[in-house]
Amino acid sequence: MSELATVSAEIAPYLAMAASSLGTSVLTAAQQRITEHTVDAGEGFFRRLLGRDGDRLGGGAAPVLDVDRATSLDARLARLDDTERRALAEAVADWLAGPVTARDAAGFLSHMAPHLSGTTINSPTTYGDHSAAIGVVNGTVHLGGGTDTGRAS
Template sequence: MSDLATVSAEVAPFLALAANSLGSTVLTTAQQRIADRTVTAGEGFFRRLLRRDPGDGDQDRGSIGGGTEPLLDTRTADTLDGLLARLDDRDRQLLSDAITAWLAEPADRREASHLLEHVAQRSAPAPVQIINNHPTANGAHSLAAVEIHGDIHLGGGGRTQDGS
């Protein structure tokens, strides 16, 4: 899970930059590419953000952002795509689900910190739940049990009773 936390922290500011400057449709595409395992270093989602026009081949704009926003250039794009490419299938699905939930929120909540909250919620371990049972049985050949796997043999007879 540490890979997911690390990768999410690295990509979240740039996903927020893309959502706020290019629109949520771009992020919907990213979410699908992450889940489908089609993000690869050098040709992934972030590198594609730098392209001027989908039909103009490999020409890059050079960078997106800058000033108070994070700067996405070709080197950073390749690094981020490489980070996404190394996530395992479970982490990819968690990140994809987090992006989907994040995009469903109002536009004013499309900040990196809110995306990281969604990632943390989905990657948190399930809470431990302890259940105590106290079955009681009375009488000859009585049996009190919560769950039984296998055959039950009660003393006194040779007959086996099905435990299901």
């Protein structure tokens, strides 16, 4: 599933761009194509976003999607296995079913997170002020009793 995590992070800004500029019907079609294995490097979803005459989308605050980047993203999608494709399609469907205000890259990645393996949640108990029982943590550490957070590495 590490390939799925990488692909998800790479495509998130472009999915958000498509959702805001082209609407959900385009993404719903893409979701079906991802599930059905019809995304490929030559005529995949991102290549189609550019259209026949377009050579790039985005710019300014939006990520730029050009022919080379579109082809690369489609190739990455094409390499996903069936399980990864289903997970990606489910995340896209959940994301589209959610509020319009959450149709950004972060919103998509939050729907993708439950489909990615390797996430472990532990709830250790310690005693005493400011005590923490921590092994190896990748992510954000929240210590109870306050609003401060610390970033673990």
